[in-house]
Amino acid sequence: MEALPGRPGTAYLREFELKNQCELLFNLNVELPKIGVLQEEVRAVRRSTDTVESLLQHIVNKIEHSIKKLKKQDQIKSDDEVQVNISLKNALIQKPIKSKMILKNLINSKMTNVEFEIFDQRYMVVINAPLVKEIKLPQVLYANYEVQPSRLYILFGDKNSSKFIWFKSKDKATWTKVGNTSRYKPSDEDVDHYIKLVCVPCCSVLTGPATEVVSDCKVVEMGDLPMCPFEKRHEFTTTQLTDNCFRFVSYNILSNRYVDNEQFSYCPPRFLAIDYRKQLIAKELSGYNSDIFCLQEVDNFAYNSYYKDLFKNKNYQSFYHKKGNKIPEGLACFFNKTRFKKVDEHQIIFSQEYSYKKNHYKYLRTIIESNTLLKDCFMKQMTSLQITVLNTKISNKNVFVIVANTHLYYHPDAELVRVLQTSMATTYLSLLHKGYSKDGNTVRVILCGDFNSVPTSTVYEFLTKGKLSRDNQVFEKTVNNINLKHDFQFESACGSPTYTNFTNDFRGCLDYIFIEKNKMRVCNVVPFPKDDELAVYEGLPNEVYPSDHLALVVDLKIN
Template sequence: MKMIYQKRLLCQIKWGLFQRFRFMTKFSRICDDSSKKVLVTHESETLPIGISFWYRNDELKLDQIFNLQRSPQEHLTDVLEKISGKIQGAVYYKNRKRENFVMDELPVKMISFNYDDNACTQNDLTCHEAFVLNGSKHNLVIGEEHYCIDVNPPIVEVAEFPKVIVAGFLVNLKKLEVLFANKEDCFFKWYKSVKRFDADKVSRSKRIIEDLKWIELGEGFTCTPTKEDVGRVLKVVVTPCVGERRGEDIEVVSPVVVSAGPEECPFQKRQQFTKEIVGDNSLRVISYNILAEVYTNSNYAREELFPSCPKHALNMDYRKLLLIKEIIGYNGDLICLQEVDEKVFLRDIRPILMDRGFDGFYDAKGGEITEGLAIFFRRSKLRMLERRRVVLSEDLQNEVLFADIWQNIQRSPDLLKNFLHVRTILQVNVFESVCDPSRLLVVGATHLYFHPDASHIRILQAGMCLKILQHVITQYQMKHPDKEVSLLFCGDFNSTPESALYQFMTTQHVDSGNVVWKSKFGECVEGMCLRHELELASACGCPPYTTYTSSFHGCLDYIFYQ
């Protein structure tokens, strides 16, 4: 479903403590240097060991973070010499202009956890043995300072704000990558600056950021700035966690100020009818083509499809704010999305909906296409029993279920070539009702081929989808004869209510004499008749349009139910 009004529809950061060597992530870590801790990371045997620590010595005018990568098999003696050398080099650089400065040797050793004076037998230990396998039993001693060793604690690798923050709309980190933890287990605390900035004059200097005063906004994966926050910058403090184990806090400051949003979005009028979640014996279903980012970046999209839409409003960083607010406000139980960018699914839609009681899955189209289908379901109402991804052009050649279609398509070389080139997929999902386990629901979701002169390909794709869904229904009916099995088939069918495809869906057949089989010269389908046994109707009827562009508007999207 593509509505034109919906098509209008990072940060100054400081080098942080314990940065990952491969990613060189930028943000601020909030650390207590009195903790005297060595952070050790080792993801696998084939990767080097990361060793990071914060060394402070006022007398030597040194306050610095040290990062090393060492081979797991390197002798401990060599590692300790390397640590000592790096510190002494930094001290020399800091004090190089002092007259008569003499750098004394800085002893570095590894001792057992009980702080006795007996250093570990250095020649007999490898870096892996000392820092990883037995790290919790050892202390690193630098001069007179003892450092405990923390092996593979939860770490925030990447944390980044989006480039668009709008009052009245949810904001979450555009990028969040953690190591030795799950993003879902992180703890978030949000703040807004007391000071307001002009959007085009916001200063990003280190001193200005450090001098800002902050007001706490709340906790959770997201926050929602208000109109009162326009002109302020935001800050979030992220704490990575694994059970009761907490990693170092990091803080990220937004690179942009909160901007003013639209007074009212058109979807908010529709949401007047969806203020509450429906009862346990009902399901509210949403199907939505959210327009993948890849299809808005071309001149054709900007100049032909959406010429009246400002460039900034086609940007996904802006559109996803509107999309998420719209989807959440419908209070649906089952959400089928088309043209979903995988990164938007992983970074934005999935974590936000999971935080609101949903679970969801993404399936990319076949080939190298970077968008696909996503399905979400409310965990309190539905329990997933099975799911599968079907690439129609691949299964056509291999499944006996499609033998009649395969036989007919092979008669036209051009049709065969074009059909196998299309990477349309079908999502098949089987759910059990949580409140009534005797009720099962098979949900199919798809996005059929878009080309205007490909009606014959779309109806063949629809025929394959219904064969698959009918087969799944029959399997569950035989396996669970005491249960009721129902069907929903959702998506962007790229076909109007006047099309042969809609006739096929709702009347259960399309005969061999239908003009659809001769809709493209050179790709005629001879003697093809499609039938199915499912009694389907469109749950939303046929609205005037579900797609609206400058060149076309009409109803192309449906939720078919049995």
């Protein structure tokens, strides 16, 4: 039995710790006399605590089953039994690996000379080689806009070490190489071509098997942007403010990670594409002439490759933080460098702050520790609070503006988690306020973002009333012996508009800019689109609205 030309000689043995599983993967391509060609990917999975013998027997069973299928498929009546033999050995010392050896121990032994032979084909076993578990390209590819995988998950390797090769084709038959970096910018010449990406996963010492993905659609031209309803709002923001007035914007711009064609089925994919939406977002934000704007759900790639430099050229300084410092979408704050000077910027992660057991959060332990499910849910969230402290001069006085930006946990049944996150935010802001007020400075606090809370919610009640009593129904499943309270007298600068979020699943107010009563004054709220204007569309986003949320735009005055 001879191997067919070009047969693979590499097998991959990996451990998936979270699943407590080990997998051996290799390609088998062999001609069996009187039977035919057996060609398949053999994937054998056992528990990490199973033995080498168990894994090998599983491979034998799978191959014998494939041979029976092949004989049945080709109606071969031969009764000849094909013997399938396989054993692992250490090629360095030419000794078999003990059959009773535990798979996990074999992997942890870090042997580099493991091999086996089957049907006279010899395979070298690579242990825990990098593997592309998931790779996807954007649904829409625009000429002159950079492309990178919309999903890329490499196991036992990393993106920076891996190799990427890009190809284009008009017919998916003949491919021309066009790039060899992790990103590729299709040119005008690529219009009407499919794009293919081959990823070879690597780490510092190992290389895994290549994986390829082909675009569903051909590269297209974006064309001119349409006239958009938000341009009516720009009529209220034609000039920049002066003196002790400034314009503030808060906006959830919809991360590309959460753009689901099923959820937004009413919107054609070309208008959901991040390269299209980011043009509209930039156009909308630029027209507001704001002094400070805070964004939620900002994609890491979009910020670093687009928003950061775009607004830097418009005289803005900005700061960005991934959600929980891990998830590649997060919070961004931009401010006009002519009007404000940066004093500090940082981020806290609520679950992480709680785990540090700081005394100023001690009051929350009674609530959180009294319910295991609550604690588990709270600690799993990567919800963050971004802080930007700015300084400005008003009447020759130093004024510090503490800008807090957040995006609270979304789940409809997690009201108490959001309350706890909000309480931590106000406690933290109170500490900052006291710190900057020490020398008699004027300090103002703004708390903005997507609170995933309607105006009738407990979160809104807590922020605007300053307290929650222990008998509030939100605490019904906890042992709460305290009244939650905070030191601020907050009010919603934009009130409670009918909609700040408008989809076919939910329509309501979730976003707010909270300011301190009597310390700041609302000079003007840029009107939201009217209900009947939004009703024209099945939902947001769409061709003329880049996000499922609406921007909050308000002119404020520091008293």
